[in-house]
Amino acid sequence: MLIAENLSKYYGGEGVLDNVSFSLGREETLAVVGPSGCGKTTLLYLLSGLTRADSGVAFLDGELIGRPTSDISIILQDYGLLPWKTVVENVALGLKIQGVFKKERMERARAQLAELGITGRDSDYPANLSGGEQQRVAIARAFVSRPRLMLLDEPFSSLDALTRERLQRTLLDVWKLRKVPFVLVTHSLEEAVVLGKRIMVMSSRPASPVAVFDNPGFGDESIRDTKGCFELLKELRHTVEALW
Amino acid sequence: MSLKPVFRYALVIIAIGVLWKLAALGLGGIILPHPEAAVRAFLSAMGTQIFWEHFGVSGYRAVTAMVVAWGVAFPLGLVMGSVKRVDNLLAPFIFLTYPIPKIVLLPVFLLLFGLGDLAKISMIALILGYQILVTTRDGVRSIHPKYSDSVRSLGGSQWDVLCEVLIPAALPHGFTALRLGVGVSVAVLFFVESFATTRGLGYMIMDAWGAMDYLTMFTGILGMSLMGAALYEIANLMERRACTWMFLRKK
Ligand SMILES: Nc1ncnc2c1ncn2[C@@H]1O[C@H](COP(=O)(O)OP(=O)(O)OP(=O)(O)O)[C@@H](O)[C@H]1O
Ligand SMILES: [Mg+2]
Numbered sequence: 001m002l003i004a005e006n007l008s009k010y011y012g013g014e015g016v017l018d019n020v021s022f023s024l025g026r027e028e029t030l031a032v033v034g035p036s037g038c039g040k041t042t043l044l045y046l047l048s049g050l051t052r053a054d055s056g057v058a059f060l061d062g063e064l065i066g067r068p069t070s071d072i073s074i075i076l077q078d079y080g081l082l083p084w085k086t087v088v089e090n091v092a093l094g095l096k097i098q099g100v101f102k103k104e105r106m107e108r109a110r111a112q113l114a115e116l117g118i119t120g121r122d123s124d125y126p127a128n129l130s131g132g133e134q135q136r137v138a139i140a141r142a143f144v145s146r147p148r149l150m151l152l153d154e155p156f157s158s159l160d161a162l163t164r165e166r167l168q169r170t171l172l173d174v175w176k177l178r179k180v181p182f183v184l185v186t187h188s189l190e191e192a193v194v195l196g197k198r199i200m201v202m203s204s205r206p207a208s209p210v211a212v213f214d215n216p217g218f219g220d221e222s223i224r225d226t227k228g229c230f231e232l233l234k235e236l237r238h239t240v241e242a243l244w
Numbered sequence: 245m246s247l248k249p250v251f252r253y254a255l256v257i258i259a260i261g262v263l264w265k266l267a268a269l270g271l272g273g274i275i276l277p278h279p280e281a282a283v284r285a286f287l288s289a290m291g292t293q294i295f296w297e298h299f300g301v302s303g304y305r306a307v308t309a310m311v312v313a314w315g316v317a318f319p320l321g322l323v324m325g326s327v328k329r330v331d332n333l334l335a336p337f338i339f340l341t342y343p344i345p346k347i348v349l350l351p352v353f354l355l356l357f358g359l360g361d362l363a364k365i366s367m368i369a370l371i372l373g374y375q376i377l378v379t380t381r382d383g384v385r386s387i388h389p390k391y392s393d394s395v396r397s398l399g400g401s402q403w404d405v406l407c408e409v410l411i412p413a414a415l416p417h418g419f420t421a422l423r424l425g426v427g428v429s430v431a432v433l434f435f436v437e438s439f440a441t442t443r444g445l446g447y448m449i450m451d452a453w454g455a456m457d458y459l460t461m462f463t464g465i466l467g468m469s470l471m472g473a474a475l476y477e478i479a480n481l482m483e484r485r486a487c488t489w490m491f492l493r494k495k
Binding site: 069070078081084085 | 399
């Protein structure tokens with residue numbers, strides 16, 4: 001269970017986040033949409049513990065989030081893979097930091113890569129992978145340490161439409177298997193409906209939540225074709241258009 | 245090593261040989277000996293102990309200076325590039341003294357460290373070290389913070405950031421500076437060996453020059469060129485081994 005209470009953040013006296021509060025249940029996912037530059041990345045940084053809030057607190061399963069831990073995995077806006085490490089070393093990095101022995105961490109990393117459909121690329125470097133493959137590696141790296149919360153910052157925005165849909169499905173599949181709650185920032189309303197059990201719409205800077213939608217059709221593989229999806233998209237679009 | 249660099253070297257050597265031959269013909273072949281004569285003299289010198297003594301002494305000075313310069317400047321550059329407080333303290337000093345031609349300090353070094361190898365090695369190490377320090381420091385500062393964020397987000401400490409991000413990202417900068425510094429190092433080596441010593445290729449060249457023994461002089465010049473090329477290739481090889489990821493071809 002993730003609880004955010006009145007999170008605020010200022011940069012140079014200017015507010016970026018203004019009293020953001022929400023909660024996220026154990027088997028839920030939250031999609032966050034908002035105007036460009038409003039503070040979505042900043043919100044994820046606060047939730048991950050990489051940046052400190054100027055006021056407000058966040059709890060994961062009752063524990064205060066103070067600094068980064070292996071319980072929370074974040075996928076940064078452009079994957080954050082290290083170019084000087086091979087694919088398997090990148091995936092195993094979190095385990096290495098935790099002090100897992102080499103043999104075990106390599107095995108676990110390989111298994112996780114296989115789960116995400118990447119095989120035989122272990123000793124390649126990220127630069128030799130396509131965007132979609134890099135994203136799969138980043139997801140593998142985030143999941144391999146068995147986190148209790150996942151944070152994803154526009155993970156699929158630089159991929160072509162087909163790859164994006166396939167990866168959305170991959171992410172859903174992994175989620176169904178692991179039931180790790182995630183907060184996903186996206187600028188695509190459609191993606192929000194596919195991947196968010198709940199959808200939070202943020203105002204422009206300084207960002208605060210203006211509406212939270214429930215998405216009863218979440219998890220349905222063919223949600224795109226349902227009437228509910230269509231209705232929800234319409235409602236979202238209205239909210240967003242009135243705001244920006 | 246693949247055949248390609250060997251082939252490249254061979255081509256360049258042939259081209260230089262042709263130009264040299266033309267120049268020697270033009271100058272009459274005494275001040276500038278014919279290349280085949282110089283090469284013959286060089287090859288027969290390679291069979292003598294005295295040549296290898298000079299070569300060994302020069303090689304020792306150059307390699308020691310490079311190791312010392314790298315060992316001091318790379319870590320210092322790493323620290324300056326990543327710890328603001330240290331950088332604020334040292335950067336003004338480094339950049340104010342950077343444009344000063346350090347070679348003019350040689351007499352001071354000779355007074356301080358005596359006429360032996362210490363002064364010579366220190367001189368080369370200082371000049372090369374500046375290069376490595378400045379390049380490494382700038383390189384570390386140019387590392388995108390997302391890589392450190394990525395390691396910290398996995399629960400990594402400052403130590404992990406150092407090992408997983410700063411060092412691997414800075415290595416290519418340090419090695420490039422080392423490789424490019426080989427030329428300057430050998431030039432400085434020649435200069436510091438041209439007096440206050442009776443050993444080393446620089447001495448061999450200047451001594452032969454004084455005795456108007458131009459074949460021996462060219463033997464020394466070829467020896468120094470050989471050493472420069474070898475050091476460059478060694479630095480190059482180390483760079484490629486340590487930074488495989490820098491030399492990927494997009495598939
Ligand atoms: N470290 C920082 N120092 C100063 N200002 C910052 C910092 N990080 C972010 N900002 C500012 O905070 C605001 C919000 O940035 P943030 O990256 O969170 O927005 P975003 O919603 O993720 O944008 P995008 O949609 O472009 O990804 C921006 O105006 C940005 O310039
Ligand atoms: Mg962002």
